[in-house]
Amino acid sequence: MKAPLIAIARHRLSVDGDGVTTLVAFHGCPLRCRYCLNRQCWEPEGIWRWATPEELAEELMKDNLYFLATGGGVCLGGGEPLLYSDFIVQFCQLCPKEWHVYLESSLNVPTERLEAVIPCVHHYYIDVKDMNPDIYHRYTGGDIAPLLENLRFLADRQLQERVTLRLPFIPDYNTDADRQHSQQQLEALGFTNFDRFDYIVSKKS
């Protein structure tokens, strides 16, 4: 089993979670966000390399000492890492149990893929974008239904404390009132950790 990667970024200091972490960015994404930062994740030529779970674990072991000493570990992002949930499960089984595993996902995947990784992941960073189906579709090009289903799935399992929900203000797509409304809907599901931030978009001079 191999997964396509767009990058591995080592020695991130308290960026993706606690301690020293390595970001593993997967290729492929079901969404096409207007302001996507890593477009190579959905461009065919964007694949940097392929790796098996064993190869990836071996590569990350180089920083095992740092991970253990600082309580860090690995952040799985992309692209959409849950497109490779089987890979992730195998990879996590090869990692030392002390490593923390962080997952950055849009959750716009079938629930089985999320369910598969639940035993492996310590914390989830979910790019919600906006809870309004129309805004979501306009900005991401995708259907919000899988995200909603997966958020309910996490809430039903009382995993809210292990989830950080990202709620950006997206110029030309949503408003602060939309964002507030999104947060209220998510709070109703029991989520409490929100990362609210603003995209500021301007033409480069």
Add this chain to the structure above:
Amino acid sequence: MKQGRHICNTLKAIRKQIAETNDIHYEPRECHHEGDCAGTCPACEAEVRYLEGELSKRRRLGRAVSLVGISAGLAALQGCGLFRVFQPTAGIPVMPPEQQAKQQLVAADSTEEMQVMSKPPIITTDSIRPVKNDEKVLDGIVEEMPQFPGGDEALMEYMKKNIRYPDECVQGRVIVSFTIEKDGSISGAKVIKSVSQEADKEALRLVNNMPKWIPGKQLGEPVRTKYTIPVVFRLE
């Protein structure tokens, strides 16, 4: 690069802590490298392998080894928002070195090159921090929070109009901390999370050139308030 050096120093401190905790003789090699630093290098990696070897020896001899969590605070204290690409080239988030040049050309759906800067929420805590002149700087939520004239949207507009994107292809989060004085002026701006020299410089320039804010108030009186704006520089 400065951030690479910062990472290098942090990793070195972690190695020292591992060595000291486990009674391993370890003298980090003095680094005379003056060019770009990727945060690690073959010499640094060799020191990690040396420590691993020493720890293995101790385990084989049945000696206790302390490792888990011994530097837990170190990375957090020294954490920075640098997005570093797979070694050894640095500069752009999650992108293999061979594609970095391409990133500069990537535009949004339109043919125009765009920049996206993200302004995450204000970081505050509820502690009160004394300062030299005995005036207190409220480092957190006050009854009336200070406000950029015109509010958050005006602040965004200010950023949008005034930002000069660094020539270098850089992305990441710069966090600038500053104090809003009683008269609304800005003082003590400093970068507490860095991305690159150029991005930091630009973030500081923007903050220092801001118009006077509406100061925070406590019990109806203007107060000095510490404020932190994390920003993310992103290229589209």
